[in-house]
Amino acid sequence: MRIVLSLILVSGWLLASLAEAGGIGSRVFVVERDSGSLAIYDFVERELLPQRITGLGDLRHATMIFSPDLRFGYLATRNGQVSRIDLQKLERAGVVFTSENSIDNAISQDGRYIATAEYVPGGLTILDSGSMQVLTKHSATFEAGEERVPSRVTGVVDAPGNRFVCVLIEGAEIWIVDASKPGFPIEHRIKTPQSNPYDAMITPDGRYYVVGHIKSDRVSLLDLTRPGEGVREVSLRDPEREYERGMPVKLPHLASWAVAGKWIFVPLVGEDRLAVLDRTSWQFERSIPLRGHPVYAVRAPSEREVWVSFSGEADDAYVQVVDVETLAVSDTIRVGRRIYHMDFTPRGSHVLVSANQDNKLFLVNASSHEIEDSVALASPSGIFGVWRAFRVGL
Amino acid sequence: MRIVLSLILVSGWLLASLAEAGGIGSRVFVVERDSGSLAIYDFVERELLPQRITGLGDLRHATMIFSPDLRFGYLATRNGQVSRIDLQKLERAGVVFTSENSIDNAISQDGRYIATAEYVPGGLTILDSGSMQVLTKHSATFEAGEERVPSRVTGVVDAPGNRFVCVLIEGAEIWIVDASKPGFPIEHRIKTPQSNPYDAMITPDGRYYVVGHIKSDRVSLLDLTRPGEGVREVSLRDPEREYERGMPVKLPHLASWAVAGKWIFVPLVGEDRLAVLDRTSWQFERSIPLRGHPVYAVRAPSEREVWVSFSGEADDAYVQVVDVETLAVSDTIRVGRRIYHMDFTPRGSHVLVSANQDNKLFLVNASSHEIEDSVALASPSGIFGVWRAFRVGL
Numbered sequence: 001m002r003i004v005l006s007l008i009l010v011s012g013w014l015l016a017s018l019a020e021a022g023g024i025g026s027r028v029f030v031v032e033r034d035s036g037s038l039a040i041y042d043f044v045e046r047e048l049l050p051q052r053i054t055g056l057g058d059l060r061h062a063t064m065i066f067s068p069d070l071r072f073g074y075l076a077t078r079n080g081q082v083s084r085i086d087l088q089k090l091e092r093a094g095v096v097f098t099s100e101n102s103i104d105n106a107i108s109q110d111g112r113y114i115a116t117a118e119y120v121p122g123g124l125t126i127l128d129s130g131s132m133q134v135l136t137k138h139s140a141t142f143e144a145g146e147e148r149v150p151s152r153v154t155g156v157v158d159a160p161g162n163r164f165v166c167v168l169i170e171g172a173e174i175w176i177v178d179a180s181k182p183g184f185p186i187e188h189r190i191k192t193p194q195s196n197p198y199d200a201m202i203t204p205d206g207r208y209y210v211v212g213h214i215k216s217d218r219v220s221l222l223d224l225t226r227p228g229e230g231v232r233e234v235s236l237r238d239p240e241r242e243y244e245r246g247m248p249v250k251l252p253h254l255a256s257w258a259v260a261g262k263w264i265f266v267p268l269v270g271e272d273r274l275a276v277l278d279r280t281s282w283q284f285e286r287s288i289p290l291r292g293h294p295v296y297a298v299r300a301p302s303e304r305e306v307w308v309s310f311s312g313e314a315d316d317a318y319v320q321v322v323d324v325e326t327l328a329v330s331d332t333i334r335v336g337r338r339i340y341h342m343d344f345t346p347r348g349s350h351v352l353v354s355a356n357q358d359n360k361l362f363l364v365n366a367s368s369h370e371i372e373d374s375v376a377l378a379s380p381s382g383i384f385g386v387w388r389a390f391r392v393g394l
Numbered sequence: 395m396r397i398v399l400s401l402i403l404v405s406g407w408l409l410a411s412l413a414e415a416g417g418i419g420s421r422v423f424v425v426e427r428d429s430g431s432l433a434i435y436d437f438v439e440r441e442l443l444p445q446r447i448t449g450l451g452d453l454r455h456a457t458m459i460f461s462p463d464l465r466f467g468y469l470a471t472r473n474g475q476v477s478r479i480d481l482q483k484l485e486r487a488g489v490v491f492t493s494e495n496s497i498d499n500a501i502s503q504d505g506r507y508i509a510t511a512e513y514v515p516g517g518l519t520i521l522d523s524g525s526m527q528v529l530t531k532h533s534a535t536f537e538a539g540e541e542r543v544p545s546r547v548t549g550v551v552d553a554p555g556n557r558f559v560c561v562l563i564e565g566a567e568i569w570i571v572d573a574s575k576p577g578f579p580i581e582h583r584i585k586t587p588q589s590n591p592y593d594a595m596i597t598p599d600g601r602y603y604v605v606g607h608i609k610s611d612r613v614s615l616l617d618l619t620r621p622g623e624g625v626r627e628v629s630l631r632d633p634e635r636e637y638e639r640g641m642p643v644k645l646p647h648l649a650s651w652a653v654a655g656k657w658i659f660v661p662l663v664g665e666d667r668l669a670v671l672d673r674t675s676w677q678f679e680r681s682i683p684l685r686g687h688p689v690y691a692v693r694a695p696s697e698r699e700v701w702v703s704f705s706g707e708a709d710d711a712y713v714q715v716v717d718v719e720t721l722a723v724s725d726t727i728r729v730g731r732r733i734y735h736m737d738f739t740p741r742g743s744h745v746l747v748s749a750n751q752d753n754k755l756f757l758v759n760a761s762s763h764e765i766e767d768s769v770a771l772a773s774p775s776g777i778f779g780v781w782r783a784f785r786v787g788l
Contacts, residue, residue: 022463022465023461023463023464023465023466023481024418024463024464025460025461025462025463025464025465025780025783025784026462026463026464026505027463042463044462044463044504044505045463066419067417067419068419068420068438068739068740068741069416069417069418069419069420069421069436069438069439070417070418070419070420070464070780071416071417071419072417087417088482109741109742109743110438110743111420111438158741160696160741160742160743160761161743161761162743205695205696205697205698206695206696206741206742207696207698225698301599301600301786302554302599302600302601302786303599304599304601304619345462346462346783346784346785347462347503347552347554347600347784347785347786348503348554348600348786349503349504349554349555349556367554367555386419386464387781387784389419389740390419390740390741390781390784391740391741392695392696392741392742
């Protein structure tokens with residue numbers, strides 16, 4: 001009897017410790033912007049982990065990338081601080097300040113190097129992902145009259161062939177950096193036809209680098225398989241819409257584009273529509289009318305739907321679901337106020353949504369559109385899962 | 395001096411233990427067929443780990459799937475044995491025998507259930523992925539004259555909506571099982587127009603279930619978003635080629651199809667060509683001539699290339715690279731004799747290749763096509779990385 005009881009107790013303890021252990025695959029790191037910390041939510045266990053990772057700096061526009069071996073995440077912040085997070089221990093494992101003011105980071109395909117794009121001083125810094133030491137700093141400058149002055153750098157991504165790609169804002173120049181060669185040479189410097197690039201993205205297949213320009217309805221497109229052919233311009237303007245003469249088409253945030261099926265979906269901030277481009281030709285196909293001004297378009301892993309979030313108090317609690325086959329809105333879902341970020345779980349069963357004003361993270365069933373779970377967080381923003389390690393450009 | 399030396403020693407020890415620690419993201423499990431064991435290779439560290447996981451059963455046609463939280467892998471074998479592998483400890487953590495003879499397994503999108511397809515006794519078994527207990531057995535039978543006799547089951551995959559899909563060989567019937575409902579009901583039973591299905595696959599977007607039939611040049615296609623519309627037949631026959639009357643078109647192994655760009659690439663075993671179908675219409679587009687009889691076509695994550703392996707002594711050491719844009723062979727690479735399996739690393743920088751007769755695993759640079767590393771293994775076969783947890787149908 002005593003033996004049986006002990007066995008039951010031991011089994012119970014084993015099961016409990018197994019459940020507590022969880023696993024790194026289903027945990028997402030959620031930026032709590034105001035407190036400069038990361039919360040951790042497990043979408044399989046459906047629970048918020050008790051710990052916070054704190055002291056991470058200014059987390060406006062923070063991005064987190066993951067090493068290919070899934071040992072570490074690297075969080076880049078606006079104040080130049082790069083923090084390394086141990087994915088097993090869920091604690092900080094190294095910090096380095098690369099600049100006074102930075103934006104975006106990327107990890108090389110071989111996992112050995114981190115690149116951070118910097119505003120002040122303008123440039124690209126390459127870190128050793130193991131030692132967290134700065135290896136190289138490429139200063140970014142451009143000609144202003146007779147002197148060279150610093151340029152801000154943004155939109156850094158990893159690209160096939162162990163490359164980094166970034167763009168100089170004032171310099172109006174795309175850089176392709178080879179992370180496999182000593183000194184990390186800038187192997188291509190490609191001028192963009194328009195001035196003032198402000199953000200960029202790479203398509204999920206790693207082929208095209210797309211650069212947005214301030215006050216322009218045209219983006220610059222670089223085919224990374226043929227960098228020598230230079231940049232081509234692509235229009236986001238709907239020829240069937242009338243524009244006020246000289247009206248600036250407002251800024252799409254480039255990470256918000258969704259590539260799905262035969263199409264590219266572009267939320268045009270300040271307009272109540274989603275532009276649809278042909279994925280192969282990059283020609284404008286049509287506009288999809290929306291309930292408000294779109295911010296993010298996120299593709300489902302099936303590429304059969306794109307989920308869109310909005311700006312403005314009247315709309316920012318809602319998500320609209322766009323059907324990729326019919327190119328029409330198939331559903332409108334109220335989730336929570338001021339939605340800042342959305343991401344699908346890797347096999348597409350659910351969508352994680354942060355609602356900044358409601359201080360909540362939601363788990364939405366991607367088929368039924370029901371909210372299946374929510375947890376309280378302080379000023380939640382970006383949501384980052386470890387599967388990003390396995391995708392190009394994230 | 396002594397303090398400095400101690401610090402150096404401690405740092406050295408820390409670095410060494412860090413390197414030893416490795417991470418689960420870049421480790422692949424490689425089946426060693428003859429010894430019924432799994433070897434583990436880390437493609438970031440470029441080393442074979444010293445341990446083996448042994449006693450895993452009959453590993454002909456073994457498949458390994460991974461839980462969404464990345465705590466466990468599950469290996470299904472031909473002798474009905476399902477072994478659970480702890481991905482951190484790299485040791486067996488549970489075993490169950492579901493049948494006398496099985497093939498293929500799948501994990502539900504929520505990670506709670508494992509389904510195994512069985513030959514003897516014919517059926518589909520559902521396991522609890524946590525307790526490793528059998529929850530449900532769906533016996534598969536079909537009408538033979540006046541009695542019902544058992545049917546073998548194969549081609550089990552996970553599908554969107556927390557479903558499992560499989561096909562009955564003698565029963566010639568596709569089953570869609572709802573893994574979210576008590577008892578795991580078979581919600582659809584769909585007859586295939588032809589008899590003797592022998593294998594199946596799901597497209598990477600989770601939309602189509604494709605069933606191959608013995609001695610047929612047509613496959614059955616089920617649109618999982620419209621199962622009520624039933625099965626449609628798709629021809630793999632090249633209208634420009636002459637076939638001997640009644641010549642059986644030999645069996646394509648369905649897991650060997652590659653979906654890339656606008657196309658689906660189908661290796662037709664016993665022919666020296668790759669059939670190309672349109673990804674949207676499923677119409678036959680053309681044949682690509684190859685150096686021998688293809689076995690596997692594997693797409694690069696960029697979807698810009700498909701790598702093809704071959705059967706037969708004259709060809710089985712080679713891989714041919716097919717360009718998805720030009721639909722032509724762009725390179726032929728000699729890797730090692732009797733290539734059994736290939737897989738790209740998740741961001742596409744390298745290809746892992748097992749050469750069974752040479753008893754080696756190779757790491758091939760996907761850009762330069764150089765062999766950058768190789769390790770000795772005994773009778774290596776299937777190669778399984780944890781990123782499979784994040785993809786539909788694997």
